[in-house]
Amino acid sequence: MNTSPILSTIAVLGGTGKEGKGLAFRWAKAGYRIFIGSRNPEKAKATALEILGLLDGKAFIEGTTNIKAAQAAGIVVLTVPYPAHRETLECVREPLQGKLLVDVTVPLVPPKVTRVQMPPSGSAAQEAYAILGKNVQVTSAFQNISFEQLLHAEPVECDVLVTGTSQEARMETLKLVLAAGLTGWDAGPIENSVVVEGLTSVLININRQSGSKNAGIKITGIPKRIANTTVE
Amino acid sequence: MNTSPILSTIAVLGGTGKEGKGLAFRWAKAGYRIFIGSRNPEKAKATALEILGLLDGKAFIEGTTNIKAAQAAGIVVLTVPYPAHRETLECVREPLQGKLLVDVTVPLVPPKVTRVQMPPSGSAAQEAYAILGKNVQVTSAFQNISFEQLLHAEPVECDVLVTGTSQEARMETLKLVLAAGLTGWDAGPIENSVVVEGLTSVLININRQSGSKNAGIKITGIPKRIANTTVE
Numbered sequence: 001m002n003t004s005p006i007l008s009t010i011a012v013l014g015g016t017g018k019e020g021k022g023l024a025f026r027w028a029k030a031g032y033r034i035f036i037g038s039r040n041p042e043k044a045k046a047t048a049l050e051i052l053g054l055l056d057g058k059a060f061i062e063g064t065t066n067i068k069a070a071q072a073a074g075i076v077v078l079t080v081p082y083p084a085h086r087e088t089l090e091c092v093r094e095p096l097q098g099k100l101l102v103d104v105t106v107p108l109v110p111p112k113v114t115r116v117q118m119p120p121s122g123s124a125a126q127e128a129y130a131i132l133g134k135n136v137q138v139t140s141a142f143q144n145i146s147f148e149q150l151l152h153a154e155p156v157e158c159d160v161l162v163t164g165t166s167q168e169a170r171m172e173t174l175k176l177v178l179a180a181g182l183t184g185w186d187a188g189p190i191e192n193s194v195v196v197e198g199l200t201s202v203l204i205n206i207n208r209q210s211g212s213k214n215a216g217i218k219i220t221g222i223p224k225r226i227a228n229t230t231v232e
Numbered sequence: 233m234n235t236s237p238i239l240s241t242i243a244v245l246g247g248t249g250k251e252g253k254g255l256a257f258r259w260a261k262a263g264y265r266i267f268i269g270s271r272n273p274e275k276a277k278a279t280a281l282e283i284l285g286l287l288d289g290k291a292f293i294e295g296t297t298n299i300k301a302a303q304a305a306g307i308v309v310l311t312v313p314y315p316a317h318r319e320t321l322e323c324v325r326e327p328l329q330g331k332l333l334v335d336v337t338v339p340l341v342p343p344k345v346t347r348v349q350m351p352p353s354g355s356a357a358q359e360a361y362a363i364l365g366k367n368v369q370v371t372s373a374f375q376n377i378s379f380e381q382l383l384h385a386e387p388v389e390c391d392v393l394v395t396g397t398s399q400e401a402r403m404e405t406l407k408l409v410l411a412a413g414l415t416g417w418d419a420g421p422i423e424n425s426v427v428v429e430g431l432t433s434v435l436i437n438i439n440r441q442s443g444s445k446n447a448g449i450k451i452t453g454i455p456k457r458i459a460n461t462t463v464e
Contacts, residue, residue, distance in 0.1 A: 158453070205418065205419060206417050214454070220447070220449065221444060
């Protein structure tokens, strides 16, 4: 874990949803300082207290607005539903300058959530990069996880594919994957996020075929020691 | 295996390349009648003889032109490099009417083969469907396999995601996956092919990180008995 105070603080925007709550729980447990952000700060405070309870009070976790959370942290993780994606990003554009955004958003278009339907930018992560500008590093990750498993500290049988605007940003994100107890892989440039976001629709389709909720993917054929790293 | 004579005959266009050769070997071994197609029929005949040799002469496999192969078979599998994709499809448009095309093509754009770069139609498979018209069913499959492993009858640690223009076409393709000794999953409509084609760039990126050649994916969290099937 990076011990620089600013990098070891994570804001989880939209952190009252199940994705954000599960990730915040894992990172708080790993020793990161967490700010849960929400349009409704009272709800964010309640979520922070709930996670603190799960960790017997042994964590730093606070609930506040999305803007204040983004101001407080060096890494900002976006876990809002897709319809709130653009508005939330525009709202935190200023405090995000010079920082890292980890976009967890999947641009599902109900009712056909088993069909890949990307926005004109090519993917939600590329849309985020277009909104935030070149002074913000953007990665995308964690879209394929069954988030219920995160909160219960179960081993998660799903790898995390990380794409991003720079190798440095992917490396930083791979550290967060490891801190959450997951296996991550450098999946290349941000243009590849379409694969990882779209894979969620494929997994939903496989879940529906099987009556399951836990379809995931594992990378095979590679020594495990290569995971959670990136090299030129 | 389907025992109808027309459905149990497979044409492998561009079948002299390593992808086509590996698949033709597996299907010939499983009892399908195989026509290897190539722009160069002499090369196709040599490949047919090579595969026949690997199977001690116990198979039906012939080499011919792409057009004659497409005329002879009920299922046509396309394994040409992407630059030959459109030309080959236009060449076999007529004999393909009323049949099933299984597109194995990955639209890699050298030198940046680790970056997902799809054609304007959204994916190679959607491009094929646009060229062939609505009387041809199109599926996409087998893009993520290390084809060297197919020829050596090794167990392949990579699942096959099948997308396609109808459930019936995906079901027929899942039978071919099973016949090749592989595990397949119904990955949804043809619009999802961008995920499966693009995953190849992600796997190439992971291979480069690790100095490996065999990165693949496995679907997790689902009972194995659900594989190679599709349900409404």
